[in-house]
Amino acid sequence: MLARVLGPVAMVLAxxxxxxxxxxxxxxxxxxxxxxxxxxxxxxxRGVPSSDGNLAGNGWRIAVRQAGEVHVxxxxxxxxxxxxxxxxxxxxxxxxxxxxSPRGCGVRVLDPRTGRERAVRLRGDHPxxxxxxxxxxxIAPSISRGRIVYFSTPCRGPxxxxxxxxxGATRRLGNDSAIGVGTDIVGDHVLISDEHPxxxxxxxxxxxxxxxxxSHRRRTLGEAYNEGPTSDMLKNPVLDSGLAYYxxxxxxxxxxxxxxxxxVPVDDIVASRLRDYSEILSGSEPxxxxxxxxxxxIAVSNGRIYxxxxxxxxxxDTTSPPVPRSN
Numbered sequence: 001m002l003a004r005v006l007g008p009v010a011m012v013l014a015x016x017x018x019x020x021x022x023x024x025x026x027x028x029x030x031x032x033x034x035x036x037x038x039x040x041x042x043x044x045x046r047g048v049p050s051s052d053g054n055l056a057g058n059g060w061r062i063a064v065r066q067a068g069e070v071h072v073x074x075x076x077x078x079x080x081x082x083x084x085x086x087x088x089x090x091x092x093x094x095x096x097x098x099x100x101s102p103r104g105c106g107v108r109v110l111d112p113r114t115g116r117e118r119a120v121r122l123r124g125d126h127p128x129x130x131x132x133x134x135x136x137x138x139i140a141p142s143i144s145r146g147r148i149v150y151f152s153t154p155c156r157g158p159x160x161x162x163x164x165x166x167x168g169a170t171r172r173l174g175n176d177s178a179i180g181v182g183t184d185i186v187g188d189h190v191l192i193s194d195e196h197p198x199x200x201x202x203x204x205x206x207x208x209x210x211x212x213x214x215s216h217r218r219r220t221l222g223e224a225y226n227e228g229p230t231s232d233m234l235k236n237p238v239l240d241s242g243l244a245y246y247x248x249x250x251x252x253x254x255x256x257x258x259x260x261x262x263x264v265p266v267d268d269i270v271a272s273r274l275r276d277y278s279e280i281l282s283g284s285e286p287x288x289x290x291x292x293x294x295x296x297x298i299a300v301s302n303g304r305i306y307x308x309x310x311x312x313x314x315x316x317d318t319t320s321p322p323v324p325r326s327n
Contacts, residue, residue, distance in 0.1 A: 027306070028063065028070050029313040031055035033080040037301035038087070041066050043095055043112065044297075044314050045080030055311050056080075062095065064112045065314075073115035082140050084184070085112070085299075089146030089166045096120075096141045096148060103128055105137030107150060123162060123170045124152030135179075138162075144185045149173075151180025151194070161192055163213070173211050174218065178204050186239040188213050189266060193237045193246060198225060206234045208246045210269045219269045222262065224248065240300040242266050247298060261298065261305075 031047025042065040050057025060080045061072040073095075083097035088109075095110040106125040110117040125138035141150040146166030153159045159177040163185075164170050177194040184191045190211040195204035208221040221244060224232035231251045238245040248260040299306045305317035 024318050025316040027314045032308040032314050035297050035299045035308045036085040037299040037306050038085045043085045074110050084142035086143035096143045098139045105139050107138045107141045129155035140180045142183045142185050149183045149185045149190050182237050184237050184239045191237040191239050193235050208234050238300045
């Protein structure tokens, strides 16, 4: 395994103690995945329990937490959809998610208050492959002020990072991905994680990339590669308050794994001056986890970190130290 952050300085802030999960604030229990947050509102995929005790035996719904109250909106899903909470062109809270079928994947917009949803026509969605489309089409969307960034995966060939403007015009940001993993958009910046071809390794590598929209620049924050029994995935890109976040998820086999949360000032990335403030989210010996479960996804809003733990719910992190801002 090789994983590296591209830059001269890497500083470890802290390691979560075994009691970290117990000290953090639970927002909701039950099966949970794909959390996101904006201006105090938190959304996630919530499992619908079945009578046999399976916490997601009846599928998944999108849950919304506002002012301490939780409600579910929209349709029921067989699998938890990738979602994002942002704003439409008028600044109103909006959820976007990808919905897949045998025709491929498309993006839908959901009102978190009313539960009303509509399809958004995007370039490259529903490509109608001759065989089952799987994840072909438009996937992993995020939204800000009506602009939607997403991956467009064709039936054959490389996956592109696409930006649909509020006007409806579409711009391609990159076209060298193999598999899209995650996206986020805030202001002038787009942050993505993907898998990309590594011919020398006969495998895909994993990376996180920041795009600066007005200058058409792109900067790679980190890269990871699989080696032997070890798999390494960079995922869950998040932009908040001038920082870029992502998770390095490493599985060493035989029950050994670790997760590291990286936080990098955006100004440093643009200036190619990377200072990486990281902390260990979790780690394990075989069959032993210091947390009750492994953080499956994270969200950040106004510096507050939220995360899901597969069968244990959604939490607000109250233990992580603050991150210094760029000078």
